[in-house]
Amino acid sequence: MTAGRGMQLSRERLLEAYRSMRTIRDFEERVHEEFEAGNLPGFVHLYAGEEASAVGVCSHLDDGDRICSTHRGHGHSIAKGCDVEGMWKELHGSSEGLCGGKGGSMHVADLSKGMMGANGIVGGGPPLALGAAMAAKTLKTGKVAVTFTGDGGSNQGTTFESMNFASVFRLPVLFVFENNGYAEATSSSWSVACGDIVNRAPAFGMPGTQVDGFDFFSVHDAAGEAVERARSGGGPTLIEVRFGRFYGHHEGDNQSYRAAGEVDALRRDRDCLKIFRRRVTEAGLLDDAGLDAVDADVAGLMDRCVEAARAAPRPTPDQLTADVYVSY
Amino acid sequence: MARVISMRKAINEALFQVMEEDPTVILLGEDIAGGEGSPGDDDAWGGDMGITKGLQPRFGKERVMDTPISESAIIGTAVGAATSGLRPVAELMFVDFMGVCFDQIMNQAAKFRYMFGGKARTPVVIRTQIGAGYNAAAQHSQCLYPVFAHIPGIKCVVPSSAYDAKGLLIQAVRDDDPVIFFEHKVLYDEVRDDVPEEMYAVPFGEANIVREGSDCTIVAIARMVHKAGEAAEALAGEGVECEIVDPRTISPLDEDAILESVEQTGRLVVVDEAYPRCNMAADIAALAAREAFGALRAPVRTVSPPHTPVPFAPELEAAFIPSAGKIADAVRRTVGYAA
């Protein structure tokens, strides 16, 4: 096992990363329960199992850096610092939700945290990330943009355009392709003609790397290198994160397209939280007691959030027509 | 005052002035300078119609960017940058090309503010050409602005004069909402009028009463304002006085000005170069029927092209575009209507 830059993080930073991943996991497990109980309107796409990607990348970013997310955006939102209670209320459609109940699960956003929005359109994010990167470049802020895209979104024309465009302008942007093996119910081993998404990087004139998405440190180290390159004017990078999701495309997905026992094996052997715990304790960086304390803390937070969200106020009819325009 | 310039010059001047005024304004689009990476001249074109000529030499390549032909990337860049501290003005050569980047406009730019609970501002301007008249055929001649007026969250500007083009474009850049600025390609040189040298903003949602008259209201959009003017001249010779209302922006739409005029004349003809199904003429006719039914002395008439793509052959294209003659006929039938 190599001691990359992630293994050299301070105890505080490691605990912070673990807390963020644990928060995402608990959030998603509780959303699963609440949705199944019929307490949430609409539909939701869960990120459980993929936490190392969002947290591994976002641990290099501050509020001034921007990310664009996908329909599976809860994890990115939490990793980027969005208020968890506000997210819970948003999922309930409360007027106290992060987006006033106007967006819901698929449009969680907080620009003040650099979160430009989960996105209901596959391939919708990469062009927008170009804009954040262009603003950083033009205004010389030293900030970067990251677009998280699934293996499905990797096949969109908008994504191809954006990668070319980013290289042409040497924009400070990361294209993070979260390849969880399925675009809805279609396997990426079938839909990505070049096999691995990372193979597309040279075609668009940028460096590319493929990382183990079950391992926080693998993602963290690759993202750190790419963010540094972007900040120093070196242009875009493609990162393909390989892993699998613990739930279906959306809640209610029967997942009959998956192999028997696939998810059980993932949960048993490839859980990024378990792998993180094993690596940091074996290396003597953190101890179980400290990590257990985080688990308990997050569980308590989630209890309070769920309770608050259930009791949160509902929007009033006048909010139907509010905030379409700044002025009209 | 007393400085007559073309709409082409007016738009170019507005862009110069907003870029001088505000360092966060950037321009991007295909060949808006022209010559990027080529062995010959920089600023070789200044836009496919020359509207952005001279801007890159003045403001540099950091602020005036030629781009690859990648409409989604262009609009996405503009929209994303608008949420990140810039005021981008993207040029999308022809509105007909919106098909390849529509998502960035209708699902992203238009919806951020609402979806994000009022916490986003997206001050982006998309300039694009509309209209038939140059025998450019079905994929370079459409109006399509009704498609965008349909979408909440976007403002749609349809200038008919050089004065309005400059003032509305300055307002568009200063506006905090996404604005699509539809420039009728025939008007670039066909229209010349008084334009102040100073900067000024024409407010959105404020129609212009182009001509006063008591017999029939004609609401007309973009180039059709001028066709309506020709018709009104002819009709004045017959003793029929038309009032021409130019909405200037179709979203927001100055419903008050339209209804006020209809209340006075009791008659309405709406002229729209966009295809007839679900166009602004249909929308405005419905407005009058809904809000001014009691004042109407004749059925509302609309003058629009037939429900066909824009043809190439000059004589077919001429038959497609609403003419002054067709407008005058519609007014005559309206004025001559007997219940």
Added chain:
Amino acid sequence: MTGGRILAVTVPKWGMAMEEGTVTAWHVEEGAPVAEGDEVLDVESTKIANAIEARAGGVLRRRVAAVGATLPVGGLLAVIAGEDVSDEEIDGFVSGFAVEAAADDAGESGPALRFADAGGRRIRHVAHGEGGEPLVLVHGFGGDMNAWMFNQAALAADRAVHALDLPGHGGSSKDVGDGGLDVLASAVGAVMDAADAARCHLAGHSLGGAAALQAALDRPERAASLTLIAPVGLGPEIDGGYIAGFVAARRRKEMKPLAERLFADPSLVTRAFVEGLLRSKRIDGVDAALAAIASRLFADGRQTLDLAARASGLGLPVQVLWGAADAIVPAAHARRLEGATVRILEGAGHMPMMEKASEANRLIAAFAR
């Protein structure tokens, strides 16, 4: 042409933007005698309607344009001649009449715009005519040089007539400092200097009246005479609602009723007149300048300025013209200027130089001698 024996009545150019005029009414029958100054017919431009007067006496021999006809500026409306001129000569005159190129091809007509410097502020002005003792015209609050569209050319037959845009207005610098009168008066002074003559006659309307008066007070040796048209600065009363409304108005609907308060006959207010006011207000900096001037000079609906006492001791010929139906500044203020010649114009509101242009022109021309 036939020289002085046959007189052409043509479409005048009221303001630089005017390209054509439409006949709306005839006041003299064919064959009837007309005296100099008689109203012959009414013509309407997109901006405003006004009467056209005979420039010399004679017989109205021919009405060339019917009611409803639209002619370009310079187009022939009527022919005035003596009884001794034959019908054939009149026919020949009409058929041979060519519209002079009053408006050039580009439509960029009229004298060139000029710019004077007033303490670092750019002051736009334009001159008609040349020679004589120049006359400087100063518009009112919220206006610009176009306020004199019926007057400037008419007064310029035998002298240079300058019209300017005050600071904060039209094409002049929008910096009005604290909004006080000094900045406005200095602009008048700058144009007097640009007129390049030992002395100038001054005529100012409303706020421009006060600015002209202050300019004369500043440098009495440079002023030959002063015509004040419905000036501010002579009493506390003013229509504060008009001032506040004008500063705030952005839309046609808001501006139209305000514009109608300016005239005795509100039907004179066309959509183009309203659009003209809005166009000038849309220019960057104008609204802020108007607000600054209003808060300094017309605070709380009252005039803060009283120049009457100082003006009475000016030692210059002073004439005051006021519309009897002025709803903005009361005509009674005219009486506060001792020694001034006061003319109250019946049938006029706050804009007598527009509403009663011919009468105003005659009075200004006769006084500024």
